[in-house]
Amino acid sequence: MKNITESVRFFAHYFKRYWVAMIAIVVFTIFATWAQVKAPVYMGRSITELSKYLMMKLNPMTASQASLADFHHALWTFAIFVLLMLVGLFINAMIQSIVASNSVNQMRKGLFGKMQRMTVRYFDSHQDGEVLSRFTSDLDNIFNAMNQAIFQLFSQVAMLVGVVWMMFNESPKMAWVTIASTPVAVILAALIIVQAKKFVDAQQAEVGHLNGYINEQINGEKVIITNGLQEESIKGFVAHNDKVCRASTLGQTWSGVLFPLMQGMGLFNLAIVIFYGATQALNGDLSARAAGLGLIVTFVSFSQQYYQPITQITSTYNMLQLAMTGAHRLNEVFEQDDEINPANGVKFNGVQDKIVLDDVHFGYNEDREILHGINIEVDKGQMVALVGPTGSGKTTVMNLLNRFYDVTGGAVKFDGIDVRDMDLQSLRDNVGIVLQDSVLFTGTIRDNITFGKPDATDAEVIDAAKQANIHDFIMTLEKGYDTEVSDENSVFSTGQKQLLSIARTILTAPDLLILDEATSNVDTVTEAKIQKAMDNVIAGRTSFVIAHRLKTILNADKIVVLRDGNVIEQGSHAELLAQGGFYAELYTNQMVFE
Numbered sequence: 001m002k003n004i005t006e007s008v009r010f011f012a013h014y015f016k017r018y019w020v021a022m023i024a025i026v027v028f029t030i031f032a033t034w035a036q037v038k039a040p041v042y043m044g045r046s047i048t049e050l051s052k053y054l055m056m057k058l059n060p061m062t063a064s065q066a067s068l069a070d071f072h073h074a075l076w077t078f079a080i081f082v083l084l085m086l087v088g089l090f091i092n093a094m095i096q097s098i099v100a101s102n103s104v105n106q107m108r109k110g111l112f113g114k115m116q117r118m119t120v121r122y123f124d125s126h127q128d129g130e131v132l133s134r135f136t137s138d139l140d141n142i143f144n145a146m147n148q149a150i151f152q153l154f155s156q157v158a159m160l161v162g163v164v165w166m167m168f169n170e171s172p173k174m175a176w177v178t179i180a181s182t183p184v185a186v187i188l189a190a191l192i193i194v195q196a197k198k199f200v201d202a203q204q205a206e207v208g209h210l211n212g213y214i215n216e217q218i219n220g221e222k223v224i225i226t227n228g229l230q231e232e233s234i235k236g237f238v239a240h241n242d243k244v245c246r247a248s249t250l251g252q253t254w255s256g257v258l259f260p261l262m263q264g265m266g267l268f269n270l271a272i273v274i275f276y277g278a279t280q281a282l283n284g285d286l287s288a289r290a291a292g293l294g295l296i297v298t299f300v301s302f303s304q305q306y307y308q309p310i311t312q313i314t315s316t317y318n319m320l321q322l323a324m325t326g327a328h329r330l331n332e333v334f335e336q337d338d339e340i341n342p343a344n345g346v347k348f349n350g351v352q353d354k355i356v357l358d359d360v361h362f363g364y365n366e367d368r369e370i371l372h373g374i375n376i377e378v379d380k381g382q383m384v385a386l387v388g389p390t391g392s393g394k395t396t397v398m399n400l401l402n403r404f405y406d407v408t409g410g411a412v413k414f415d416g417i418d419v420r421d422m423d424l425q426s427l428r429d430n431v432g433i434v435l436q437d438s439v440l441f442t443g444t445i446r447d448n449i450t451f452g453k454p455d456a457t458d459a460e461v462i463d464a465a466k467q468a469n470i471h472d473f474i475m476t477l478e479k480g481y482d483t484e485v486s487d488e489n490s491v492f493s494t495g496q497k498q499l500l501s502i503a504r505t506i507l508t509a510p511d512l513l514i515l516d517e518a519t520s521n522v523d524t525v526t527e528a529k530i531q532k533a534m535d536n537v538i539a540g541r542t543s544f545v546i547a548h549r550l551k552t553i554l555n556a557d558k559i560v561v562l563r564d565g566n567v568i569e570q571g572s573h574a575e576l577l578a579q580g581g582f583y584a585e586l587y588t589n590q591m592v593f594e
């Protein structure tokens with residue numbers, strides 16, 4: 001029930017923007033339904049008139065007065081109602097598809113916009129495939145349901161009400177006979193739906209597991225090939241695939257049974273209606289027989305019209321269920337917290353004096369603290385290197401500087417102002433980050449360099465590329481800066497990608513720099529290039545560098561050594577060496593292996 005209320009609210013939110021169209025849908029649905037339930041009456045009447053006429057012709061002595069004109073009139077009226085019904089249904093279908101397409105378009109835009117406002121925490125804690133499926137399968141399910149089930153549900157209910165009303169108007173006795181089998185049909189449908197739901201849910205869960213497995217295997221393809229595990233990978237896939245097959249066979253069998261069963265019930269009902277109608281007609285006098293014949297024809301149509309909504313509603317149940325799940329999953333995203341941007345936040349125009357991490361405590365979740373009271377002080381223009389074993393909290397410190405996460409204790413302050421009191425946009429505008437895994441976007445090399453400053457001139461782009469030591473390489477490419485950066489045409493090595501991303505950062509001229517050194521898996525020539533590019537980008541800027549190779553940070557103004565979320569040593573390279581502590585040990589060990 002909670003699910004239904006949530007879904008109704010969800011869809012109402014989108015439909016209310018199209019209230020004129022919705023009113024039109026209601027009007028045309030009522031109109032089409034009215035025409036649809038009226039048509040059988042005239043079809044019946046035409047048969048009555050025809051029977052009367054034939055009886056008169058066969059037996060001229062009868063008192064019955066009948067003319068072919070009455071028959072024609074009834075037949076024409078029937079045709080006009082059918083035409084009106086078709087016009088109503090056609091206009092409705094058009095409006096419905098416009099509303100469905102636009103609503104889903106709106107949902108997709110809203111979802112993507114929401115993604116851009118959400119916290120890094122969400123992306124850190126959700127798999128890419130899981131996020132992506134909101135845009136693909138969930139929105140597809142919603143779209144299909146809108147096109148084929150939601151509006152139809154409304155028109156089918158209208159049809160049910162309309163036909164019941166018309167039946168009682170025409171003949172209460174025949175109406176009771178027509179609807180008598182409904183409880184049996186509803187109970188049967190409910191039993192099957194419960195079974196089908198159980199297996200369809202299982203089928204969805206198995207499809208989810210299969211997708212997760214495929215995602216994981218594709219990401220790990222290189223490891224699989226390296227270890228010669230292709231056969232094992234296929235075995236794992238087949239096991240998941242078989243489970244999907246089993247669950248979907250059961251799910252689809254149960255849901256597939258519903259439609260023919262309801263149709264069968266409808267035909268069975270038809271037989272009852274004809275039998276009862278015929279008994280009534282045969283017991284009447286001649287004119288009552290003629291009218292009875294017409295009434296049977298009318299109720300044959302009514303009976304079909306009465307069972308049609310029951311069949312349709314039950315057979316689209318699965319689709320509605322999937323759309324409800326989709327709405328719930330989209331809502332889950334919409335209800336996520338946005339990044340907190342303080343009202344009237346202080347505009348950050350770059351570091352004037354110093355950056356201070358004051359007794360910073362932090363944990364990604366409540367039960368595990370990662371940083372336990374960190375104190376770091378950096379003067380404007382200084383370069384600080386964060387070193388320490390893996391998992392010691394270096395990236396976590398960077399995450400706090402850019403306010404990807406908020407501290408749980410203490411504060412990160414720029415010139416005495418807490419980052420939580422700063423205008424988020426101005427903070428991000430002034431902080432440049434070069435990550436270890438450089439990301440290139442679809443587009444040309446120029447597009448990628450100008451990503452953070454789309455209005456940059458060619459001269460600025462070239463200057464940034466030169467500083468990043470990548471200009472010469474770009475010029476060796478046939479199309480130079482216009483070379484497309486696409487997966488199939490990926491001409492870039494890891495090191496080159498990082499140089500491009502350094503060029504991108506140089507172009508935005510950030511005041512504060514955060515660099516995650518990525519020199520560990522590149523050749524020595526590229527390493528030297530990256531080092532030079534990093535020196536260029538660091539020059540004259542306050543910068544934090546996560547260093548994996550200590551020889552790249554020997555000139556740092558300050559080296560902060562982290563271990564298990566604590567700062568255990570701080571100072572210049574020479575000072576820390578002299579101390580003979582953890583850093584000295586780390587350095588000596590690295591030098592041995594270099």
Ligand SMILES: Nc1ncnc2c1ncn2[C@@H]1O[C@H](COP(=O)(O)OP(=O)(O)OP(=O)(O)O)[C@@H](O)[C@H]1O
Nearest residue numbers: 124364365370388389390391392393394395396397
């Ligand atoms: N998004 C996250 N959610 C929960 N825990 C996390 C998250 N990111 C990191 N951690 C945990 O925080 C701790 C510190 O991680 P962090 O990435 O800051 O270390 P690091 O010093 O940068 O390591 P490395 O040198 O390997 O990059 C680790 O124990 C890690 O498991």
